[in-house]
Amino acid sequence: MYSKLTHLQSTFTADCVIFGFEEGELKVLLVERNEYPYKDWWALPGFFVEHSETIDNAVERILYEHTGLRNIFMEQLYTFGDLKRHPQGRVITVAYYALLRLKGQSTLKPHSTYVRQAVWHPVENLPELAFDHAHIIDRSLEKIRQNIKSTPIAFELLPEKFTLTQLQKVYEAILGIALDKRNFRKKMLNYNFLKELDEKQQGVSYRAAKLYKFDKRKYAKIFQNDLSFKK
Amino acid sequence: MYSKLTHLQSTFTADCVIFGFEEGELKVLLVERNEYPYKDWWALPGFFVEHSETIDNAVERILYEHTGLRNIFMEQLYTFGDLKRHPQGRVITVAYYALLRLKGQSTLKPHSTYVRQAVWHPVENLPELAFDHAHIIDRSLEKIRQNIKSTPIAFELLPEKFTLTQLQKVYEAILGIALDKRNFRKKMLNYNFLKELDEKQQGVSYRAAKLYKFDKRKYAKIFQNDLSFKK
DNA sequence: AATATAACGTGTATTTTTTACACTATCATA
DNA sequence: TATGATAGTGTAAAAAATACACGTTATATT
Structure with missing residues (x-):
């Protein structure tokens, strides 16, 4: 349906690092290879780029x-x-990454x-x-650790409606540190790009938390000023 | 001495964006092409990557x-x-950039x-x-604008010994804004990676400024803590 | 109905960082 | 010795970051 494979398409490949967030953990999507080299090994989804x-x-x-997976926004x-990264000689690869909202659809x-x-694997425990x-x-991890401090990538990992605790957990998982609940909330809400909904979390056996939404329009308005620096 | 050229090496090239700083201006190094396509045009130094x-x-x-130029530290x-970036079809190019200390040796x-x-061209006025x-x-400009806020790339554009005003000019040229002299100095000196020298600027027809040096060791000590975040 | 459980939601004081702002000092030269 | 040009300096106000603890609420259990 897509590519017909010949012996060696090119010496140029593309690899995908797809992150997801589940059970409070950051995960990455790996495939089990069915071809040499590295048959039976786990690897990133990746293949030759056509001409x-x-x-x-x-x-x-x-x-x-x-x-x-389709329609995933990936960034380079x-x-x-390196000469030795591929056993068949110098194969250049360009790596892309994306953050994905898991909707329980683990049937890949x-x-x-x-x-x-x-299969999704916790980044803390990879084969x-x-x-x-x-x-x-x-x-890729370094990159998203940097990016989460300056861009709203955390929301790409969460469902559309989320609680502030869930949001905090994403930050904690990516940064690898514990954050203060009150300070975290104060800061997030001050940005003014979260919309508080009239709904609450469902199906929990304790006090249900308020749900919030990330408001892209507000974010864009606030951060279009990215270019304006103070002296 | 280096590569022998054949008709079409590959569909993979590398381009270099080399920045320099002169006369208070940010400049970029361009070559005048002597071959088709784009014969006689200005372009980045760039060519095919060998296998x-x-x-x-x-x-x-x-x-x-x-x-x-040799021994220049370049970063990817x-x-x-894009399919249309090269008239001969899809030629992928990987771009690298570097910041260069110009020592008057404009004989390239x-x-x-x-x-x-x-030839060096002011980035504000490119052909x-x-x-x-x-x-x-x-x-590349976007990238260095980002980087100058978090890494000491400004020093790569300056001579080993420089004045605080020269340093400020580099920041102003890259960020494209005017900075407050007192606040700039306070901030820079607070970082504690500048070493004040016992020398002064030479050959100026006004009060000579103190010279400073960027102290890599101190910088490394201070910023090895890059990984430690406060909650 | 009472109680236990588990996470929710909130405020204040302190410290640090950022910002705004203007004048005197020094050196070289005329 | 006067002029021109840049060097060099401090303080107050505002904003942002940090540290820190307990009463509230929904559900489940007895």
Whole structure:
């Protein structure tokens, strides 16, 4: 349906680092490889870039083929070109990453025989990985740790409606530190891009928390001033 | 001496965005092309990546061939892969950038017949550029504007010994805004990574300013704590 | 109905950082 | 010795970050 595979398409591949958040943990999506090299190893979803497509198209296609995921907004992380990262010689790879809102749909169906299954793994406890993929994941983690301080990526990991405690847990999982509840709330609410809803959390066996929504429009209004610095 | 050129090496190139600071202005190094496509146009130093080299090696080699510059620490910016960025089809390019201390040695000698000359141009006033190089420079500028707020890249643009006013000028040129002299000095000196020297500026026809040095060791000590966040 | 449980939701005082703002000092030169 | 040009300096006010603890509420259990 997408690519026909020949012996060696190119020496240029694209890899996807897809993060999700579940059970208070940050997870990353790995595939079990069904082809050499690294047959039977866990790896990032990734494959050769075709000569006729942009890199952006390629990662989109590859992610779909490997995991069934579509319409995921991915951002480029870095391009890796070490001579020894691939056993078949110098294969350059461009890595992309994305943060994903998990909706319980953990049924990920590869559309490619090159991978056997796609499974979420906690980033704190990863199996041994093919190629330099462990390194690529480390670099992605660094990146999102940086980004979470300056951009609203935390919301991409949460359902549309979330509680402030859930939001705090995302920050804590990514930054790897405990945050003060009152200070966290004060700061978040001061930004004025959260909309308090008239709904509460459902199905918990304790006092239900208020739900909030991330308001993109307000965020854009506030941070379009990104370019204006004070002296 | 470096690469022998064949008709079409690959569809993968590397481009270098080299910034310098002179006369209170941020400048970028451009080459005048001597080959098609874009013969006679101004462009970034850039060429095909060989199959046997890492990307890091390639940019180093290419920069030397085009400008005679060596041992420049370059950092990867982004990889561009639009279908229309190159008239010969989809040529992916990985862009690197660097900040350079100009020592009056503006004699840049290409070692390649593919370019005619290499010349510094003020970023505020660039000629029309080949390929998507104007876009690549824009992206590099964004990047260094971000970086100058969190890393000591300003010092890479200055001579080893500099005055606080020169340092402020670098910040102002990159950020594109005027800064308050007293607040700027207070902040910089508070970081404690500047070493005040017993020397003064020479050859100026007005009160000579004190010279300072950037102290890498102190910087490393202070900012190795980068990983420690307050709650 | 009473109680236990588990997370919710809130305020204040202190410290630190950022910002605004203007004049005197010094050196070289005319 | 006067002029021109940049160097060098401090304080007060505002804003942001930090530290810190307990009563509230919904549900489940007895």
